[in-house]
Amino acid sequence: MLFKKAMSTLLLSAACASLAQADVKIGVITSSTGPIALVGLPQKNSVPLLPTQAGDQSVKYINLDDGSDPTATVKALKKLISEENVDAIIGPSGSPNAMGVIQFVAEAGVPLLAPVGTAAVVLPMTEEKKWVFKTTQNDDLIAKALVEHMQASGVKTLGFIGTADPYGENWSRVIAGLAAEHGIKLVATERFQRQDTSVTGQSLKVLSSRPDAVLVAAPGSAAVLPQTTLFDQGYRGQMYQTHGAALPDFLKLGGRKVEGTILAASLMLVLDEVADDHPSKRIASDYIAAYEQLNGSKPATFGANTYDAGLLLQRAIPIAAQRGKPGTPEFRAALRDALEQSSEVAATQGVYNMTPEDHSGFDERGRELIQVRNGAWTLLGSH
Incomplete structure (x- = not known):
């Protein structure tokens, strides 16, 4: 009897721990294969480095590969929303892929953090694009x-x-x-x-x-x-x-x-030449070191765009949790609102200040003029 009671307690504890580990579910879509794999692979490789705790909430990531195919992106996104019940999505890797899913995240009311190049995913701002945030410089x-x-x-x-x-x-x-x-x-x-x-x-x-x-x-x-x-x-x-x-x-x-x-x-290309007081230098240095330890190579900036999405969510999730429970439409709407109010969030690429009109949020701290010299990136004007 004592053994059964102990086992019941153990199983209950394990179940509670399991639930705690997946308080917030974040979908990730990367093009880690196909024509844009050079962009998507460092993003996929950055997923294990994303924050797994945001305030009192545990965060679980579900990563899918779309093979660089916009049609596959839509299928992956619908799977994450309907089957996995995710609270937000990071991705996809390609600009055409991201443009093709805006309608679906808006309909579902799920925030999308897009690590893509084109500003067209957030500009001009529309009712649908209010659900999209861009983790690269416009x-x-x-x-x-x-x-x-x-x-x-x-x-x-x-x-x-x-x-x-x-x-x-x-x-x-x-x-x-x-x-x-x-x-x-x-x-x-x-x-x-x-x-x-x-x-x-x-x-x-x-x-x-x-x-x-x-x-x-x-x-x-x-x-x-x-x-x-x-x-x-x-x-x-x-x-x-x-x-x-x-x-x-x-x-x-x-x-x-x-x-x-x-x-x-971004400063990541010329990190050693950037002033030590830049708000992103330490964060970028830590990310690069962790990525290199995990993957045996330095990351492209595309991976950092995915990592920054995790940092933005880490800041926004505790705020959203005050208004709703993870897994609910109320939480996702609150998460969208919290992301839109991101203020002075220092990350690897620069500092984010989101507004209802600007869902990228970078200023001049998010860019450096760089030149290729002797086969390497060099801060322009430095010697």
């Missing part, structure tokens, strides 16, 4: 730094090559407006598909316009091909890239052909 913040550098460097004409998807389209729109404001003429605008193995036609058109500089707007490894093609065709003007190129493989795949490239991206 295009205009990055673009402004690049265009100001172009103007200061005497660039008068600019060529543009971007992906034919939401990432490239939004960058095309943003850069056209900023270039005009700064007296820079856009003399060529070309598009290509991420999976293309040749952009010879597009680059020849850009080359024939004889621009002072060229900006490539593409995420992940797709950023390399237009630049190396232009190099092979003899172009030696200044090359600019977006934060979509901020990964180690850009340097590996591009080699000497991407030497001198200028981009604006």
